[in-house]
Amino acid sequence: MKGNEALAEAAIRAGCRCYFGYPITPQTEIAAYMAKRMPKEGRVFLQAESEIAAINMVLGAASAGVRAMTSSSSPGISLKSEGVSYIAGSDLPCVIINVQRGGPGLGGIQPSQSDYWQATKALGHGDFQLLVYAPSSVQEMVDMVIKAFDNADKYRMPAMILADGLLGQMMEPVSFPEIQNNQTYKPWATNGHGNKRPHNIINSLFLQADQLEKLNFERFKRYEIVKEECPEAETYMTEDADIIVAAYGAVARIAKSAVHRAREMGIKAGLVRPITLWPFPSEIIKKSTENAKSILVTEMSMGQMVDDIKLAVECKIPVHFYGRTGGVVPTPDEVLNEIKKLGGAQ
Amino acid sequence: MNKINIITGHYGSGKTTIAINTALRLAQNNKKVSIVDLDIVNPYFRTSDFPNLLKKNKIEMIAPMYAGSNLDIPAVNFDMERIISDSSYTVIDVGGDDAGAYALGRYAPLIESMKEQTDMLYVINCYRYLTKTPAEAVQLMYEIEQAARIKHTGIINNSSLGYETSAEEIEESHEFAVKISEETGLPLVFTAYRKGIDINISPKTEVELFVKPLWEI
The missing domain is CATH 3.40.50.970 (Thiamin diphosphate (ThDP)-binding fold, Pyr/PP domains)
Structure with a gap:
C-alpha cells in the first residue's frame, strides 16, 4: 500500500x-x-x-x-x-x-x-x-x-x-x-x-x-x-560504534544504508533513531552513545533536532550536522561522506 | 504491438512500470517510440521522473511542460496527433483511476478515429487495497472507460508487491486475472514478472523495476 x-x-x-x-x-x-x-x-x-x-x-x-x-x-x-x-x-x-x-x-x-x-x-x-x-x-x-x-x-x-x-x-x-x-x-x-x-x-x-x-x-x-x-527509539549497531548517526523517519533508512556502507569500509558506525519525537527518547540516546566519539545528526531540515540530541548527550561528545532542505532528499552516499570525514577516512 | 498503446489502471498498480518497459522493448527493436506522461493527477512516481533512461534509449518523452516544477498544474499542452503521426509507436501512461483518465477523454475523438491501431490496456494488481477483488477491479475499469470515453481492449496482470514479490505471489494472482478477463470479455494480454524471478503462467512478460527506494540508490 x-x-x-x-x-x-x-x-x-x-x-x-x-x-x-x-x-x-x-x-x-x-x-x-x-x-x-x-x-x-x-x-x-x-x-x-x-x-x-x-x-x-x-x-x-x-x-x-x-x-x-x-x-x-x-x-x-x-x-x-x-x-x-x-x-x-x-x-x-x-x-x-x-x-x-x-x-x-x-x-x-x-x-x-x-x-x-x-x-x-x-x-x-x-x-x-x-x-x-x-x-x-x-x-x-x-x-x-x-x-x-x-x-x-x-x-x-x-x-x-x-x-x-x-x-x-x-x-x-x-x-x-x-x-x-x-x-x-x-x-x-x-x-x-x-x-x-x-x-x-x-x-x-x-x-x-x-x-x-x-x-x-x-x-x-x-x-x-x-x-x-512513552519514549521510544531504535538503536542499530551502536554498541561498538565510534560514530553514531542520529536520524528519524524516512531519513533514518537512508542513514542506515550509509551505516552499512561505512561498516563495509571498516568504519565503526551506528544509528540511533528517535521513534517518539515528543517525549524525546533522551535516556535511550544517552545510553546508546556512551562509548561513541561523535554524533552526526542527519535530517531533511536545517538541523531542527540537533539541540535535542545535544541535550540528550549533555554535550559530552561533539554533535555534527548534515542536512538537505527544501524538498531535497539526502542520498546514502552523501551521509557516508560525512561519516567518512568524522571517521578520519579518505 | 499496435501503433498506440494506452496504459490505464488504479493508482500504484504499476502503470508507469508497464509503460516504460513497453516503450523500451519497442525501442530495442529499433522503432521510433514516443512515451506520453499523461498523469496530471499525482506529481510523484511517473514517467517524467525517468528522462535520462528514456533519452539513453532514444525514446521521445512528452510530458506536461512544467512537470515537476513549481508550475506543475494539471494541464497538458502537447499535440497528440503530431506525436502519434511522428512516431512508429506511442505509449501513453495515463494517471490513476477515473480521476486520471479524464485527461485522456480529451483525446477520445482522435483515438476513436485510429481505433484499429489502438490498444487500451488495463493494468491490474490484486495486492492493491481498493482493487483486491475482481468485482472492485472491474468496476474501476468501467469507471475509467466512462472518464476516458474509450473502451479497453485488454488486461495486463501486474499483481505484485514491488521488490518483495515472489513467483508464488504472482502465480496466485492468475485466478484473479482470469476472472476479470472472463467478466469483461477482454483478453489477458500478459502477466508481468520482475526480472530475476520466473513464473509458470503464460502469456508472460518480463519487466524491470525502475522506481527504486531512495535508500537503495
Whole structure:
C-alpha cells in the first residue's frame, strides 16, 4: 500500500469514527481513501471548507468522545494550530497527521522534515505538548496510527504522526494487526447525560488565573507520566560504534544504508533513531552513545533536532550536522561522506 | 504491438512500470517510440521522473511542460496527433483511476478515429487495497472507460508487491486475472514478472523495476 492509504486504513481499523480534512499535496490520498471507505463503514467523512474548519470539527467530535482524526501537510498544519491549542486546552484526544513538505511559506511539494520544531515545541499557543510519532516505514505508519489513538485517549491529549512526502507517496507491503477493543470509556465526554449524571462541559477558556494555572499544572503532571511511559527509539549497531548517526523517519533508512556502507569500509558506525519525537527518547540516546566519539545528526531540515540530541548527550561528545532542505532528499552516499570525514577516512 | 498503446489502471498498480518497459522493448527493436506522461493527477512516481533512461534509449518523452516544477498544474499542452503521426509507436501512461483518465477523454475523438491501431490496456494488481477483488477491479475499469470515453481492449496482470514479490505471489494472482478477463470479455494480454524471478503462467512478460527506494540508490 501507499503510505497515505496505510495511514487512512489504520485509522479505520483503530476505530476512527470521524475524519475531517481538506486536500493538500502530498497527503491528499488520505482524504481520497477516507472518502471511499468511511461511508461504507457507516462512519463520517467530511471534506471541510478549510483546514481551520476541519480541526474545529475534530474538536467537536472529540468532545463527544469519539475517535476523530484530521490530516494535512505543512502549510495546512500551520492553519490548524489554533484548533490544536484549543483541543489541548480542552484536554481532548485526537490524531493529527502531518505528511511534511518543504517550507517555510507555501514551500514546495517534495518531502521535508522541517516541521520538527512546530510539532515538538510549538504547534499553537499556550502550555501544552503533543505526542509525536515519527514513522520510517509504511508498516510503522500503520502501527503508529493505532498507538497514537490509544495513547491520545489514555493521556487525554492530541497525538501527531509526523511523516513526510517520501513516506506518504511510497509503496510497501503492510499487514494490519487484528484490533480487539478500541473503545475507551470516556466519563468526561459530552455525549448526553440522560438525566443520570451532571452536565459535562468541554472548554478551554478559564478567566480565573489560578484556575487556569491549576489545569496547566495538572496537565504537566500528566506529561511527566507520558515522559516516563512513552519514549521510544531504535538503536542499530551502536554498541561498538565510534560514530553514531542520529536520524528519524524516512531519513533514518537512508542513514542506515550509509551505516552499512561505512561498516563495509571498516568504519565503526551506528544509528540511533528517535521513534517518539515528543517525549524525546533522551535516556535511550544517552545510553546508546556512551562509548561513541561523535554524533552526526542527519535530517531533511536545517538541523531542527540537533539541540535535542545535544541535550540528550549533555554535550559530552561533539554533535555534527548534515542536512538537505527544501524538498531535497539526502542520498546514502552523501551521509557516508560525512561519516567518512568524522571517521578520519579518505 | 499496435501503433498506440494506452496504459490505464488504479493508482500504484504499476502503470508507469508497464509503460516504460513497453516503450523500451519497442525501442530495442529499433522503432521510433514516443512515451506520453499523461498523469496530471499525482506529481510523484511517473514517467517524467525517468528522462535520462528514456533519452539513453532514444525514446521521445512528452510530458506536461512544467512537470515537476513549481508550475506543475494539471494541464497538458502537447499535440497528440503530431506525436502519434511522428512516431512508429506511442505509449501513453495515463494517471490513476477515473480521476486520471479524464485527461485522456480529451483525446477520445482522435483515438476513436485510429481505433484499429489502438490498444487500451488495463493494468491490474490484486495486492492493491481498493482493487483486491475482481468485482472492485472491474468496476474501476468501467469507471475509467466512462472518464476516458474509450473502451479497453485488454488486461495486463501486474499483481505484485514491488521488490518483495515472489513467483508464488504472482502465480496466485492468475485466478484473479482470469476472472476479470472472463467478466469483461477482454483478453489477458500478459502477466508481468520482475526480472530475476520466473513464473509458470503464460502469456508472460518480463519487466524491470525502475522506481527504486531512495535508500537503495
